Amino acid sequence: MADYLNLAGWLAALAQTVLFVAIAPLFANWVKRAKCTLQNRRPPPWLQPYRDLRRLFGKEVVLAHTASHVFRIAPYIVFGTAVLAASIIPFILAEIPFAAMADAIVLVGTLALGRFFLALAGLDVGTSFGGMGSSREMTFAALAEPAMLMVVFTLAMLASSTNLSTVVGFFLEQPLALRPSLLFGLLALLLVGIAETGRIPVDNPATHLELTMIHEAMILEYTGRHLALMEYASQLKLAIYAVLTVNLFLPWGISRTLDPASVGIAVLALTAKLAVLGALLALAETLVAKMRLFRVPTFLAVAFTLSLIGMLSFIMLEGH
């Protein structure tokens, strides 16, 4: 793989990953601000999530008596897998060498690894809350992950590649056409993204007091830098799903070279796409009420069915 030996490509990919990780809290805050504005509340300042993270990193870590090593390693693994996942997604540059190291299936696997440890951490202390969160998280993930894989497979079959860079490149070269498989895939990915990042109507990121909470229940025992890492990882996950959605299905504007002008256009295009998606998410969260817990499987079954229909419609209608 001679073309993967150029240093500039690796450095650019690394820089892009750093940028991705750096702006993830900003995107989460953008959604929050949009929601506040829609609900007539005063929005937090733009830099609030960074201040929160700094405050948490500075605080002392307190462990429960029953916490084991798994509890202490989990934040690092959860955060690490989120960063790894962020590094293999085409963000501003389409052609990145990391995408060849780990393809779309590895991306799903990496996120699953993080979730595995997140759920173990929830069970580690031995409280009912933690177990409740883990049990629900793993149940919903068991339904969301196959749906996500089906979306990935539809794209992979379309572009004859599971390499995310290649997939994005393929869509850029295609003439604009409405493909039913992509439409179903997009819908499925949106539903999966909502479930996986714990947004309304599946989970409520703003609450700590409901028996229906999922993500917050698992990290209830975390403090200090551990909590900071967990919060950061969940913000990163939101950004990952958002970037994945906009860059896979609406890749226009993404830069295929390291040329400053096209990179500038890519930054602007991505900002605009993410801003719209974030606003839509905020709007949806304002309009929709949280679902009863046992309605969530139906929600995810819809996502799974949509993704399967997307794949079958590609095979039946568009294949060959």
Next chain:
Amino acid sequence: MFEFSPAMLVYAAVCSTLAGGFASLFADRWPAVQKFLVFPLLGLSGVVSIAACLAALSGAPAVTDELALGLPWLQWHVRLDSLSGFFLGVIGLITLAVSAFGPGYVREYSNSHYSLALLGVMTALFVAGMQLVVVADDAFAFMVAWELMSVASYFLVAFEHEEAANRRAAFLYLLMAQVGAILILLSFGVLAAHGGDFTFAAMRHAGLTPLWAAASFGLGLLGFGMKAGIVPLHVWLPEAHPVAPSHISALMSGVMLKVAVYGFIRLVFDLLGDPHWSWGVVVLAVGSVTSLYGVLYALVQHDLKRLLAYHSVENIGIIYIGLGLALIFFSANLPAFGVLGLIAALYHTLNHALFKSLLFLGAGALLQHGHERDLEHMGGLIRRMPWTALFFLIGCLSISALPPFNGFVSEWLTFQTALQATTLESGVLRAVIPISAAVLALSGALAATCFVKVYGVAFLGQARSRKVRHAREASHGMVLAQAVLACLCLLFGVLPTTTVEFLSRISVDLTGFGVTAATRQGWLWLTPIAPEVASYSAPLVLLGVLLALGAWAAVYFSSRKRRLVQPLPRRDAWDCGFGPLTPRMQYSASAFAMPIRHIFRPAWRLHEEKVREMDPQLSTRPLQLRYLMHADDLSWQYFYLPVERFVQGAARRVGRIQTGHLRHYLAYSFFTLIALLWLIT
């Protein structure tokens, strides 16, 4: 005069195993024999098997030999080719691990009145049987070795025979093993009748008509499937695996099921010749159903070994999905993708052998030192058995198909094969394959859920029973065995390209095609079809992770030196202000799986028992609450019981002619005689 051949290694391995069996005859009188002779001989056999495997996979041509055993006109034919060599290697690896684990584990039996000699002899015969099955080159030797394996393992399942449930499980196992053996025999019979001989060499040129080939395939699928545990022929697995001693469970689940897979591959890819596309669809459907069924039943179990047995069913399903894909692509004349499916199946065979044995050995350690098989009574074992906990975690990660461990690589390869469905001509096949990929994705995700449950409930949290609270770490040998398997799980996960290169030789031998594209980019890159289609570089991913870890550690230790000396403060967990948390307040295994039970309700028949004792003074205050849950295997209800009723009914009807009167029997003889005379005239 004396020339070295890899066949010698096979004989050495089998002889070493049998010598171990002979030595263990004295184990009852001198228990030290067990530790210093029997298990080392088994380990030696394992090492020699691995050597034979490497010799066979290093590109040497197949070695054939004849032994002066067997029938006068049919000597035992032995053949060591790359496929046999690979399976011999799998047997060797697990036998080696078991030989390290065994001495510590069987100590438990030295104070009981179960015979250690019997255990040793049967273990040796069992291993020797498996080693002979994979090198047998004629149907006769194959069946003898197969029966040796089955019958010896029956005695191992029935080892703790004082409990009626164990005897029942062993009988079920024996019954199904024998029915399976008859089907295999019939399948070989079809081939032998057309090939004119019992040797596999003759069978390869049998030139069957499509109908006979389909008959032989169907019989083989059922016969080998009965041993491998495809749904609905899997029912003996969850009964037999939990009751056998744990190191035997590891051998049975890790290796014996693989021997059945070997038989199936040998029959379908080697002996039967060109496959028909419908075989591929059948195998794919069987694999998909098996994998989903296995994992759904595993989720509702709370007996650890039973749960692992159901996961074996799931993994056999994944292997069959790979084989089914291979058959479909071969029959569609797309050998490049067919080979990929075959390699994915073989890779998963190796992986499952490693991580399932690791998990069973871990379960054995828990059983011996925590005295528990029931997850609902475990908890907090990570503090009592840190090493077992670490290696068990690696096993859980591997079986859940998470990167960078080995289970992920084989599932990745299976997915990559399935994604090539678009190249097929037939629209039906193109639609069937993605659905089975969806099933595979679902069962993979459910497996992760299940192993979060297992690990979280058994090793994390607080101990739920007194014995578990006082568990000790397993002995050095037992930990070592798990460590070796865990390292191999990581190794095969990180070096997939090298592994695929070896496996490719098997498919070249079997089908004439290999995967040249997969390894063309060097050992760093696994590119199954072409670099632009898909690539995975586990070493680079791991390197990236290690670099990140290193950077973090450097920052951590340089910036905050005081953390090294100051342990983190510990406080009570958040209890909502209601007083201390008790172990009973934790989520239990049943509770963890409750949402899943709710979603997939129709998949099981659940027997739930809720016991509630109320306070006599205050009728609203419960004194004691108990919840018992048991999931019945649906295949009993829909398959076995109807079959049993039919057999009983038929027997009763036939039994009617047995009147007990002598004159009736004389009349039967008379009329039979007349009929025969009429026939021959």
